[in-house]
Amino acid sequence: MRKDYNLEKRRLVIGGFVVAIVLIYIARLVQLQVLDSTYKANADSNAFMEKVLYPSRGLIYDRNDSLVVYNVPEYDLVMIPKDVAQFDTIDFCNTLQISREELETRLQEMKKSRSYSAFTQQVLMNHLTPEDYGRLQEKLYRFPGFFVVQRILRQYNYPVAANVLGDIREVNAKDIENDAYYRPGDYTGDLGIEKSYETWLRGVKGKEILIRDATGKIKGRYNDGADDVAPIAGNNLRLSIDIGLQAYGEMLMQGKVGAIVCIEPKTGEILALVSSPTYDPSLLMGRDRGKNYRNLVNNRLKPLYDRSIMAAYPPGSTFKPTQGLIFLQEGIITTSTVFPCRRGYVNAGLRVGCHGHGSPIPLKPALQTSCNAYFCWGFKYMMDKRSKYGSTGKAFEVWKNHMVSMGYGYKLGIDMPGESRGFIPNTAFYDKIYGEGRWVGQTIISDAIGQGEILATPLQIANLSATIANRGYYITPHVVKNIEGVGVLKKSFERHDTDIDKRYYTDIVEGMRMAVLGGTCTGANIPGLDVCGKTGTAQNPHGRDHSVFMGFAPMNDPKIAVCVYVENAGFGAAYGVPIGALMIQRYLRGNSPGLQARGRAMASRHTISYPKPKKTTGTRIDKNKKQTTSKSTSIGDGSKE
């Protein structure tokens, strides 16, 4: 046969075509398998389903090992929208006992959520009751794509210490953005130590990798569970709070607005941190959390506002020991220096009232009787001592630095969120108001008695008490004694020495002891406990004076330092002293029927008249209210009792 060599060349065209196709396909394979890595992720998200295993949140005990907060399981109904097939909606709604509309609304809400994805777990309903869960579990196989995730719910053994414990809430978009730990539907601490110790309490999530086929059926565990990660339970916390003392304090504060802070001076451990009014921490958990939370937010007495660490009050006469310390340290006075009191500080047309006692008097009796005039004079001499400081401005800076070293003007650093720093003015502050060099000691004389611009939190006042009890130092106050498995956070331990010599504290302690034995706070004179104390009656722009007490006991081996602050309750002796005395006894002597009876009596004395200042309900102390005059708006009226 004739061979056509021209046609034979066409094998090259056909062969070339095959080679070209194979090369194109190899190029495509390079693109798919070598260059593009998204397919791997796609395959994994197809095949592997990561089931989150939630750790158990750390438990919370009080200082005496009483269990305060623990967990019970609760159930969330979640769904992976992509995997949800047609299902019997009526059966579904009946099982969950919700209406069809509710289901629709919930689905709509879920879809609108910013973190919505059809491929990941979405929470359809949380806080299922055990009954709902029981009914649903039997039928769950009929609703592909839905499943139940077990979560924890906080339970409280005592209806107290809500401000300390705080609560947990579902994370919001911001939390998720800020912390990669969180996924939609997770919980995080919202207030109190639940918030500040969140990273310890929450533990580490685990995961279980399941293999899922194209129909969404789980085919088993990936790698026989070798890559699964078990959750690590959160660390348990031991509070420094004595839950009995805390409960007693909250009872005493019933019907009153204010705070009690008790500190163990040697350690800085807070024994009780009462803010009043308060609420049962159980309110902020479970299905009704939202409703209860709104009610608390809308309550005019602001129970969510932790007055013990957030409220900045004028400290009133509880401030006077700090002044005595500064004057002694600066050599303005000695213990034998006397100042006159003409029923008050009267100088250059200004009068800061005081009441009858001997005159002139030295430091200790001045503390005993809470003499306004004594500290005004001392303050005036210090501010105006140009020979030593050069100017009032410089003198004031020295004064301010002493105050700061005693824990005022800045946050103390308690291990709870939202602490206020109070307020201690500085020279620049007054220069701005009065002009540089245009103010002298007398201009700001009310600072000497804890009025004027001075503001302090009940925590700072209690801390002062602890500092005096310690004769010159304090440990940063804290509510968590230790973290199980971790120990004590270092910052909780920090010791701060004031810049006042220890020997001057002895004089102040003696003055405060005299106040209890025969001065303004005889109500705190408990035989055998050697209480030292200082009252305060703080004037304020909101109405009646605040009743304040600061003290510690026993005098020579202090076990407890206390501050009581009752808003608009009049003299310190009226509420502050008796409440402080009861707290000291409750802590040092333990519970007793007599103490309970006196506690209940105090609980029934209500002072709440907030916020109308003119009308008061605590009438029995009204008649003693003294009137003083003031010349300048910046000068508060003197206060003493």
Place this chain on the structure above:
Amino acid sequence: MEVRNEDENTNLLRSVDWFTIILYLIMVVAGAVSIYAATYDYDKASMFDLSEYSGKQFLWAGLSFLIGFSLLLIDRRIYEAYAYPLYGFMILLLIVTIFIAPDIKGSRSWLVFGPVSLQPAEFAKTATALALAKLFSTYGFSLNGWRNYAIAIAIILLPILCIILEKETGSALVYTSLIFVLYREGMSGFVLFAALMAVVYFVVVLKFAAITFMGIPLGMAIAFIMVMVLIVAMLLIYCRSWILGRNVLLGYIAAGLLAGGLTLAGVHVNGYAFFLPVIILSLLYLLWGMLHDDLKKVLITICFAAASLVFLFTVSLAFNHVLEPHQQTRIKVTLGIEEDLRGAGYNVNQSKIAIGSGGITGKGFLGGTQTKLKYVPEQHTDFIFCTIGEEQGFVGSVAVLLLFLALILRIITLAERNHSTFARVYAYCVASILIFHLCINIGMVIGLCPVIGIPLPFFSYGGSSLWGFTFLLFILLRIDADRGNYGTW
């Protein structure tokens, strides 16, 4: 008698192409193993369990080795002698199948004999190839004149029609690949070129149908420009008519500048009103010009351009009215016009995920999740390449492609080393069919071709497919083994 037989057998052992047989064995075994991997269930049995796909495939493979061996023993003259009767019988079987086959997934192509089902379409390929080889080897036959073309084309078209009636469009399309054989045997290369251009036009027009340019779909505008470029190119390269080519080119450039200028001046120029007159004017000019030049070649150029224009205007019409909706969607998915990941695009998307997730070296044998967990439908039949891509990665996928390339190139070599037309034509038929399966099957799995349900030869699960290709290949091997005896033809 015995001695002669022995002689024949030793001859056969020496002259049969072992290279092809080895490639065949590798592919069949690799295929069965891949099927095991593709259908592997985490709690399932051994590779050779006959109740599993892989076990059955090994059974089919064993039988196909037997078939292949038997085919090698049949004298080549039998194939030549019975080519037409065999073809006639297969056509008859295809027609019978249309009427007696049960409806399986919308297709009536399976003959069911108790537990065994056979697909005649797979075997009709061999019969058609033999018939075509017989036709071309008929003394005095050459691809000249309409009558001979008509007979050759009829032999190809008949099984296509039957199989389309069986609703197995994919298998029917396989026969169109025999156009390569016609080309090798003397058909003008222009037909291949025209077919290629038809595909290009089709893709361009559909792909850019949604974008508007000069008031018309962008796809049409691009196609018009392609027609213009082709006219000039054909004039210059094919007709070697420098003057006509230059004049037409200058005319197009002038027209283009005019249109550009008008558009800049703010006058809206409609695409149809611009391109159509320009192209038609140039063709009229060529009609005049061909009188002075190579008449035939210029005329072919004119006809090609005119046919292109007609094709362009009918393509979307044909797409929308001739193709079934699911076919339209498959094509749109391939062209990236639609995604439809839950519907038509699901297979291909999951298949791309499977292959893409394999990376360079793959997830290891039985380590694939996409295929194990049944994300890719038809993974043991038409989408078997996914399993290889996922578990053996880029290396394995390329190896499979190279195996096929080697086989096809080897068959072309076999074709050309035979001095008989019968052997050559038959070999090219085998090569063409394999080329088509390779192109379409792997092309669809990696998302470059529309989904057309045809198997990957030797790999995909199924006795009919495997046996069909075994017949095709081993008949070739026997014919090739006898080449020495017929060399003087």
